[in-house]
Amino acid sequence: MSSNIAFRTPEAASAWQRWLVYSPVARIIIFAALAFGVGFAVHNVLRTVGWMAKTATPLQHALAGLSIELSATVVAYAILVLLIERRSLRELSLRTLPTYGVGGLIAGFLIFSTVVGVLWLCGSYHVLGVNAHVDWLPAVLVAGVGAGIGEEIVTRGVLFRITEEGLGTWWALAISAVFFGGAHIFNPGATLWSSLAITIEAGILFALLFHVTRALWACIGLHAAWNITQGTIYGIPVSGTDAKGWLTSSRTGPDWLSGGVFGAEASVVAITVCTLVSVVLLMIALRRQSFVRPRWSRRSKVSYEATPTS
Template sequence: MKIGIGLAKTTMIVIIAYVLILIVLGISYHFVQLLGISMSMTSSGIVQTVPFIIITWFIWKYIGYKKWSIGFKEKYWKKELCIGLIVGFCLMSLIVLLILTADDVSIRYYMVNKEVLLSLVPLFFLFLMVGFSEELFSRGLIMGAAKYYAGKWFAIAFSAIGFSLLHAGNNHFSFGLPFINLILAGLMFALFREWRGSIWLAVGLHITWNFFQGPVYGFRVSGISLPSIITIDYMSYGSPYINGGEFGPEGSMITSVILVSVSCYLLYKLVQKES
């Protein structure tokens, strides 16, 4: 009964938040068109993150402020953020290394010069905003509300599924490995939040996971193609189940194994923490 009521209340909060976000986004783009402003993919992506941050904060402030934590209360948040940045880099580097070892992709060429490095600055800021806004929404608002209304384990599962569905509109998304891996990624982020007590490690991990996956290593990020330092070729005999295909590494079974392994470790640490 508690989980059913908790599901209904949390779902209602998510629906209200998402509808408000869509309304604000629609109004924003309408004004951009009226003013005749041309926006790049990067600037458009950054603009999309702003309503997520504002609406999430607004709903929590007026509905959940005295009920649940949004995950900001962390004395050592800078340390947690830095740990997350390192973990995200290490995990994505491991996944890419394993895909390369499987000989499913090859590096065509790479380019490192002043112009390329400068072009990475707005992309890093984009993924900084994406990582922060998605974690604030998924692990702050959704997970916080779900935990308050229905308990910790329901919150972890609910936020993971919600996180995956948040990407359902992305190019080349399917309800196969991309859907499953995004649930597993959401599960990993949620377990990090529960174990560490705040969203900051998950935010850092999310930022470098995306940034190194796309602008550095040259893969698609959740189906989105971006300029990158490294340009890769998919081998003609390669399998999308290994290299992720058009969705990127988040559509790869290698990523599935890594995410399950990390999540099992985090479950162990969480149980150990509570015992």
Template sequence: MRKTNTPNNETLSGKRTSAFVAFFQFPLSWMLTGALGIILANVTFNLLSEDLNALASILLTLVGSAVVIVIYWLAMKFVARRAVPELPFQRRAVSEIIFGAIVGIIFILVSTSLIALFGGYSFKWSIENASSVVWPIITTSLGAAFVEELIFRGLAFQAIEKIGGSWIALTLTSLFFGIAHLGNPGATIWGALSITIEAGVLLGAAFLWRRNVWFIISLHFFWNTIEGLSGIPVSGHPSPGLFTVEVTGPALLTGGQFGLEASIIPVIISLLISIPMLIFAHRKGHLISLRQNSV
């Protein structure tokens, strides 16, 4: 009698397991898995923070930020099954946070100062109890920086880069970032385009240069925080800051209702910062080409 070769249960189980692992190791799969986990955690903590006082809210936001960092690390480590060098927890994290803060603060202060110099903004101190303004702005900025950077630069950028290389990743994540802001108050096509350039390209270039999540989170956080404390709308969201801002002149200069991000000034400055970052990224060998991915 002829003996037929039939796969046993262990072989079939092994194939199913391999197919399951391969599915989640595909870049878009681990990108969506990680993003879904971060979004669900963010929604949950936002609901929990309702009706809390300032101190409790900032503490809960810190816990929430730690949770989304853990979710990101778990998605990369156990779903994508890759190393996570962009998220160091040693002393380098502190230096990158400080460096990101310096870049973010300089970017906003220079942009704001130039708009004021050209007569677009004038500021007047308006708050007696500063803590009533400072803590809510820090809370909002902190949550946005962690969630947006982990999703757009941490997950989406690296997933697309794995498939199409660094330039396609930079282009697509910048476009997605601009489109994501179209639903904000006062948003226009120009506002979305300006966000695409000054935030999408700048933060993407910053990630390519440093290859460090802490750097871009810090840059994003201090950008939004300084802008909010100045009383300027943050991407269309009104900010009751420490100052009352009188806006005069064309929207192309001031950004209009959308705020500073829709001004031509920070768009130009962001490009002046992004280009050197991309040059440094290239010199460091941080740019991945499509040819490298196909090898």
């Protein structure tokens, strides 16, 4: 269990440092402020060079969005870990990229292909043709690479990991999953149901995957492959955003089955498939006894064990 706690407050830290620098709330706020500042600066630079203009090409718009998201999240996270927590970036170690990163990509493709396969068997997903000339690169950069890296750093690397250190794994799972689902409520075609679906199928799944692997690359790979497979390959809207994929497709049937305009992520099929994967990950975590208790519970256990017996 202790190995799942990446950061511990230095013993020599003063009282004000414990509250204003090293506490979970302080570190989350520091990250948010850094990400906003870096993202704002990069946004202004790209606007100056014309990549944010309406006349810019789709690829320039995609590169601009990718640059803003990656610079903001990666730089802010590196500063948080290296300068504030003063530890190595082991959850983003390049040595784990060939294993966890590639594994995540394969898992994301297989999971969403299973969702589409079930929808097809149910008569909801229909292939209308093949669009061999689709401009796939902008979507891959923004919905795949950008969302995969940026959203996973924010939600799993910062929110889940730091909350887990303070409140324990169960609360971290709930808070990060609800945050992730709620963040999609402003997407096109979003409803309370679609946000609940994202909370259950992705918020819990990605958090458990990070808890089990302690590697952000696994979450990044799965997230990126999920979006790319959904939009760029199968031509299904990605979280409400219209997607032009290699396959031209349509979905029919009730919204609870097809997912409606939001996409297959709002389908009970996606919820069921992802919940089954989450159950497997949960069983692995419980068997390892890796769940982290709340900080006050850990302190009570340490104090009890340290008390001499008569």
